[in-house]
Amino acid sequence: MTAHELIRSSAAEMAAKLASGEITSVELVQAHLDRIAAVDGGERGVNAFLHVNTEEALAVAADVDARRAAGEQLHELAGVPIAVKDLIVTKGQPTTAGSKILEGWMSPYDATVVKKLRAARMPILGKTNLDEFAMGSSTEHSAYGPTRNPWDLDRIPGGSGGGSAAAVAAFEAPLALGTDTGGSIRQPGAVTGTVGVKPTYGAVSRYGAIAMASSLDQIGPVSRTVLDSALLQEVIGGHDPFDSTSLTDPSTGLADAARLGNVAGMKIGIIKELHGEGYQAGVENRFNESLELLRGAGADIVEVSCPNFGYALGAYYLIMPSEASSNLAKFDGVRFGMRRLPAEGPLTIERVMGATRAAGFGDEVKRRIILGTYALSAGYYDAYYGSAQKVRTLIQRDFAAAFEQVDVLISPTAPTTAFKLGEKLNDPLAMYLNDVATIPANMAGVPGLTLPGGLAEEDGLPVGIQLLAPAREDARLYRVGAVLESLIEAQWGGPILDRAPSLVETVVEPVETLDYVETTAKEAN
Amino acid sequence: MAAINREQVAHLAQLAHIEMSDDELDRMANELAVIVDSVKSVSEAAGADVPATSHPIPLTNVMREDVVGHVLTAEEALSGAPDSADGRFKVPAILEES
Numbered sequence A: 001m002t003a004h005e006l007i008r009s010s011a012a013e014m015a016a017k018l019a020s021g022e023i024t025s026v027e028l029v030q031a032h033l034d035r036i037a038a039v040d041g042g043e044r045g046v047n048a049f050l051h052v053n054t055e056e057a058l059a060v061a062a063d064v065d066a067r068r069a070a071g072e073q074l075h076e077l078a079g080v081p082i083a084v085k086d087l088i089v090t091k092g093q094p095t096t097a098g099s100k101i102l103e104g105w106m107s108p109y110d111a112t113v114v115k116k117l118r119a120a121r122m123p124i125l126g127k128t129n130l131d132e133f134a135m136g137s138s139t140e141h142s143a144y145g146p147t148r149n150p151w152d153l154d155r156i157p158g159g160s161g162g163g164s165a166a167a168v169a170a171f172e173a174p175l176a177l178g179t180d181t182g183g184s185i186r187q188p189g190a191v192t193g194t195v196g197v198k199p200t201y202g203a204v205s206r207y208g209a210i211a212m213a214s215s216l217d218q219i220g221p222v223s224r225t226v227l228d229s230a231l232l233q234e235v236i237g238g239h240d241p242f243d244s245t246s247l248t249d250p251s252t253g254l255a256d257a258a259r260l261g262n263v264a265g266m267k268i269g270i271i272k273e274l275h276g277e278g279y280q281a282g283v284e285n286r287f288n289e290s291l292e293l294l295r296g297a298g299a300d301i302v303e304v305s306c307p308n309f310g311y312a313l314g315a316y317y318l319i320m321p322s323e324a325s326s327n328l329a330k331f332d333g334v335r336f337g338m339r340r341l342p343a344e345g346p347l348t349i350e351r352v353m354g355a356t357r358a359a360g361f362g363d364e365v366k367r368r369i370i371l372g373t374y375a376l377s378a379g380y381y382d383a384y385y386g387s388a389q390k391v392r393t394l395i396q397r398d399f400a401a402a403f404e405q406v407d408v409l410i411s412p413t414a415p416t417t418a419f420k421l422g423e424k425l426n427d428p429l430a431m432y433l434n435d436v437a438t439i440p441a442n443m444a445g446v447p448g449l450t451l452p453g454g455l456a457e458e459d460g461l462p463v464g465i466q467l468l469a470p471a472r473e474d475a476r477l478y479r480v481g482a483v484l485e486s487l488i489e490a491q492w493g494g495p496i497l498d499r500a501p502s503l504v505e506t507v508v509e510p511v512e513t514l515d516y517v518e519t520t521a522k523e524a525n
Numbered sequence B: 001m002a003a004i005n006r007e008q009v010a011h012l013a014q015l016a017h018i019e020m021s022d023d024e025l026d027r028m029a030n031e032l033a034v035i036v037d038s039v040k041s042v043s044e045a046a047g048a049d050v051p052a053t054s055h056p057i058p059l060t061n062v063m064r065e066d067v068v069g070h071v072l073t074a075e076e077a078l079s080g081a082p083d084s085a086d087g088r089f090k091v092p093a094i095l096e097e098s
Helices: A003-007 A011-020 A025-039 A054-069 A112-119 A162-169 A186-192 A226-236 A254-260 A281-296 A307-330 A349-360 A363-375 A382-405 A428-435 A439-444 A474-492 A510-524 B006-015 B022-038 B074-078
Strands: A049-052 A082-085 A124-128 A175-179 A195-198 A219-223 A267-271 A300-304 A408-412 A448-455 A462-468
Touching: A003 A025, A011 A025, A011 A054, A011 A226, A025 A049, A025 A054, A025 A124, A049 A162, A054 A124, A082 A112, A082 A162, A112 A124, A112 A226, A124 A162, A162 A175, A162 A186, A162 A219, A175 A226, A186 A195, A186 A448, A186 A462, A195 A226, A195 A474, A219 A226, A226 A254, A226 A448, A226 A474, A254 A474, A267 A281, A267 A382, A281 A300, A281 A408, A281 A448, A281 A462, A281 A474, A300 A382, A307 A363, A307 A382, A307 A428, A307 A439, A307 B022, A363 A382, A363 B006, A363 B022, A382 A439, A408 A474, A428 B022, A448 A474, A462 A474, B006 B022
Parallel strands: A082 A124, A082 A175, A267 A300, A267 A408
Antiparallel strands: A049 A124, A175 A219, A195 A219, A195 A448, A408 A462, A448 A462
16 A cells, blocks of 8 residues: 555544554554645645644654554554644643744643543644634634645635644544634534534533633544544543533444444434525535435435524624633733733833733734623623623524424535635634534534535535534434435545645645746747 | 724723734724624624523533642743743733832
8 A cells, every 4th residue: 555545544444454454653654744744834835734743753653563563452543643733732742822922832731632642642743723822714813824725725724723624634644633612623624625523512621722712612523534533532532620611421432323324214404594695506505415315315304493593603703702802811921922021111011911912912813802802891791791691592592492303403514615815814704704604503512513515516615514413412413424424425436535636746846847837838939 | 882993992902911003903993893893783682581601511510629630840830931030930020110
């Protein structure tokens, strides 16, 4: 098997090859490091990675190979490499949150999910790019430059977890960790043709994820197949006493659900408010095809209404900035990260904070901090934050009513396919609208999964299909998701990612290629 | 609900400890006015009888045994600080001298 074929395998296939001795973990990790070196850097590179953890990843791989050779019983995913979103803290590697204010900062502790990856002996390839503090839907708000969409390097990979999604889509990693506050795992998954899951709120510990909005944030898996996400959620899930919002439910049965392979008799609800007007034609068409496929597999498709979802985006843009403004107060130039002294005037800690935060935060972060401070201020609290919390109750009631009628809900993940870099950067409101279909799940704490539903005919770019289940019923997403994935692959004659450009030709030395073409053209004249 | 103006943004920036230039204040006030306008409908969505939800999955009083758990050493805690001395964070003056 060539390195090219190897990196295109699923994580489950890689695990099987490691277990059978067909490949070693060192070979597997090296193949991914080579791929990262080939496609990630340079002017037109994918830029999915902010840090590559070469030495440690190879050392963990070598250790796995030695243990396996000695006959030790290892975790199923031992030796399968993974990338970690740079919002999640790691010992031995810098954590920036995509912000200048944390440039070069080294965490003195590991996030719980990272500890679990280490316990399963999964080599960590590095840290992936994101919108600063996970605030954005395009990765363009990263202080370290945008990530590019492997399907079209002039387009956004989604956000905030564009780095994790692009890394997996570009075969730089088979698996990655993401975080999802309003869609930051699912929307990048949709626009890069990959799979991403926001588990039930509390199903995966958030200890060590740098908090944006604590009542919404959730860590979850990013992968190329539904089964791979299930396997990864089983690794990272479960109770954690270090996170007081962590649920005590065990994270088992998810891979089994993905392997079940039938949806006959299941009731699946189309959310009336989350498709149609405002959704791109190709998105709507792929969505309708998915419904037909599920119907053909014996599922009962019905329409349900969630009338209060129309208020979700507005309520989200009050709750999220309010909590973010409070969570980001800790970046004050005292305990960690950057300290900037004021250019003139008296040198007091208050003025140092003002100068540090002015220099360290980007525009979108400042916008949300100011908006949150406004929504929480005396005289406005009831009208803004208080009202938004009531809307949250209404959204939960909509979900509860819907799940009395159906087992899972289905919608497009994002209203459009990937847009061009720069297209929405100066229009915050247009950017916010990308999350219109993903936000309700965060508001209610329910789990959501996105999987590729094919390509839109008008632009040839991937479309995401979103499944939603009641809280603590993550297994249903994997059951329905895996069936739909196999039906869509059968329809398209293979995985959707097989249709993505191979990148090596487009990324390596594009300027020289162009020169060459121009020269030959001139010579021909 | 009142729209957000430049003066308010300046006050909020001060509360949030973010220095802002005049240009930045102008830009921020314009952008925030549009955003605040778009979230207005939220205050009309729910009646007085609807309770607020602060947390998606209700949990109450999560306690643990009162024993020393995972803690950082002083050295680890100070390892990322811009400045420290004698095992403590070091900061410029807290109060302005008059």
